[in-house]
Amino acid sequence: MIKESRERSVAYGLTESAIPDFSSVSRTDLTLAIEQNRVLHTHALPVMETLYEQIINTHNMVILTDAHGLIVHTLGDDDFLEKANRVALQPGVAWSEQSKGTNAIGTAIAEQAPAQVHANEHYLIANHFLTCSAAPIFDSEGSVIGVLDVTGDQNSFHKHTMGLVRMSAQMIENQVFSAAYQDAITLHFHSRPEFIGTLMEGIAAFTQGGRFLSANRSGLFQLGLPLTALKMHTFSSLFGLPVSALFDHYRTAAPVFLNLCMHSGVRVYARAQLHRANMFFQADQLHPGASERSVPLQAQAAQRVEQQATRRLSSLHYLNTGDVQIAALIDKVNKVLGRDIAILVTGETGTGKELLAQAIHNDSPRANGPFVAVNCASIPETLIESELFGYEDGAFTGARKKGSVGKILQANGGTLFLDEIGDMPLSLQARLLRVLQERMVTPLGSSRSIPVNVALICATHRNLRELIAAGVFREDLYYRLNGLVVKLPPLRERSDLEVVIERLIATEADGTQCTVSAAVMELFKRHNWPGNCRQLTNLLRTAIVMVGDDREIRREHLPDDFLDDIEAVQRGESGRSGPISTQVAVSMPTSATLDDVEISLIQNALAAHGGNISATARALGVSRNKIYRKIPQQ
Known part of the structure; x- marks a missing residue:
């Protein structure tokens, strides 16, 4: 690969001793390039941040380019970014082979395959101090839409870097794929069930009538046919079942993995995500198209536009506003989306717990299902049981005729958000636990149990462990709710x-x-x-x-x-307005150097923040990298 790339570099008229081309597109053109690659940019940034966290302080940077090698975003260690700027490794500069000769980004585009270029393998002598690992990112039609790259000092080379880059590129691809088929049926499959939900899973998209649309790279490999051939197929011809079998399967309260036989004879485990533009769950059954039967077409269109606008303003990406704590929280949540893991959101009152819950729902496979929020602290204790579980006609004095479905059944097929779960009466906690374990709801005054399939998100500003110790919160319910616990930081x-x-x-x-x-x-x-x-x-x-x-x-x-x-x-009447820990005093001898003062200030701030690097960096207004450099033992 390197040999052929160098031959192309010569053919482009480049010379090895040439000074790197520093020409950059204008700020307007760079903004336009980012907008033209908005889907790639949106889904790549969180993955880049996660990748950077794994290589931080290793004299490396993470780079995203468009399909032509134009750099659109970078993340990196401050000290290495200074070196990178010497060879124009920065947004707005093209790193195609035509421009820079043999390099990982340009060669990955030319070969449409991962490329690693180390030290003097680079065509330009000026780039010999670099080591680069790049992987192309493909869209759902198999075309290269960008490149993910990790570039660093050649002395920081690590053999695992290429693997991290390839995995990260595949994560971006899968997210881009899912975004392209939001209104389709997606089948997630693998011959080993433990690989479903991981990067190894195959993903195939079908219309609601069962016609094949596309598949990710793992899906194409497992299906064993090229994309052009697969587009002649249907769900039935590939898996031997009508697509209606999926709807039948997901009518159950807690459906297990499907066991399917592919056209090749290989058996796979699978789960389907029904991204329903015209379907909804009602009580215990799925009704394709029923929600729109009595709604005029104009109203349907307006409703969808409004839902899409709301979703844009309440998504995990929208909530990711640059704070490292929020970014880490969102990264954790993204890893459990669609995995039937309960989420418990903690934090002070007013930190936005319901907004986060709505965003989790909007980004989940259940986005087109209902989102039902219940504030357990605002409903009188005498009414909360009927509000949650519903009731039959005549179940109690004052009940409405024809009864009430209840919030849990209203959330069927979607997400149930129980806010202030710590205020739920102890007597109801056992009933809620039973519903979560059995996936069945029995309304008040009824002997009939109804299957229910909900994703659960709970929130509280109270310390549930203290409530357990006080005997007012069930420990078994606590462990059922805290599949993933995330804390929203105060403003x-x-x-x-x-x-x-x-x-x-x-x-x-x-x-x-x-x-x-x-x-x-x-x-x-x-x-x-x-x-x-x-x-x-x-x-x-x-x-x-x-x-x-x-x-x-x-x-x-x-x-x-x-x-x-x-x-x-x-006036000093209310004390300091910011956290006490951000106010750090430093006492130094008159002979102290500026460096001594900086180190002492950082040490005091670290002590005030309990050794938390991120909090210390925010308090001092410096990067975490500077703290790592000044206090290497930390």
């Missing part, structure tokens, strides 16, 4: 306040251009935000109304109670 501990404010204004201002003055932004950054995002949202909503045509939120547009809090803090 005062987040580093993305400006981005959060910008997005809240975009949502609340209803299309009106509105900004925050520098002086007000400084007030916002100093405030403790005891009500977190809820308090910030309400404050901005009021300020947007008050600002009128001025278009800029200034001090006079802020509520009086907020200004009173700010003034109280300035």
